[in-house]
Amino acid sequence: MEISKVFIVKPEETAEFVGSGGLQVLATPMLIAYIENVCFEWLENELQDNETSVGVHIEVSHLKPTKVSEKVNIVVDIIEKTDRKATFECAAFQGEELIGTANHKRVIVDQSSFLKKL
Template sequence: MKSTMKDFVVEPEHTALAIGSGGLEVLSTPSLIAYMENVCFEWLQTQLLPGYSSVGIQMDMKHLQPTGVSEKVTISIEVVEKNEQKVIFNCLATQGDKTIGTAVHKRFIVETKQFLNKINTL
């Protein structure tokens, strides 16, 4: 179906050491997840009517290889299922010709005001 890609450069603040998810200066798993979510969110946002957005609800990710600071990571996504309420993406993270991560990511489509009103009712 639909696919797109985006490049990221690993900055010091994206490392496991900086985030606190590990003790090494390599791309952290939370940052890799954020890269993947960002590409899915940005693509899906272009498909939605004004007043709507999407929220990530599930990520099944495998972080396969380390990546150092200043290295370029390319995230490629493909829509594998889409309806009025949710979209499911396959995500692939590469550094050059090396696969560093894969994921299946699910996002729900929400009406922004209605969704934010839930915060005030808690």
Template sequence: MSYIVEHSSGMKQIVVTQYYTASAWGSGLMDILATPAMIALAESTCMESVQGDLEKGMTTVGTKVNIEHLSPTPLGMTVTCKSKLIEIDRRRLVFQVELFDDKGLIGKGLHERFIVDADAFQQKANAKNESEE
């Protein structure tokens, strides 16, 4: 299937620009890091941490997010996401994530992904456009 091992880890950083703010994402009115942007950073960090270990044509898709947003982050600060793969159950992967800004912890929690065949999964999604329901 793949060469993924438990305790694989990842790290990714962004600088909070207007693009990542709650006002831009529509999740709030303030120019601070949006919760959905923080979640997207966590998901991409987890995905990228294992993608290189998967067989050709395989990828992972997010299926569950349980992440707390603990502290606001203003424009200009760097946000770092650290992920650690803590559980593998066949195709199911569970990651622990922690997110930090320049002043400390801003988010933490768990994210679950499943390993899928990318083409087959895309075809399944596309079939929804073709159904008569």
């Protein structure tokens, strides 16, 4: 099942601001955060009250720059889900233009058991 969510690039999400580069364009770490957010929200609807999901792997290609105030539409499709793992295929668009792709894996955990590991 495919879902999407639109983000508007904020000044504090630029490469210059987060320190991943020197330009005022969407930072790759923020693109990753957008992608993880949509995948996280997708899974939240599938989990028990005591469960959550954590990102464990992401392979991303950031293909084109995006300036502040532009809209970025993240589209994710789950390609595999088991009781404990989920894998998503993800794409980021500015308008009709593809600006990024990713493959993202999340693990489903019991919240209290997970936090006890800290």
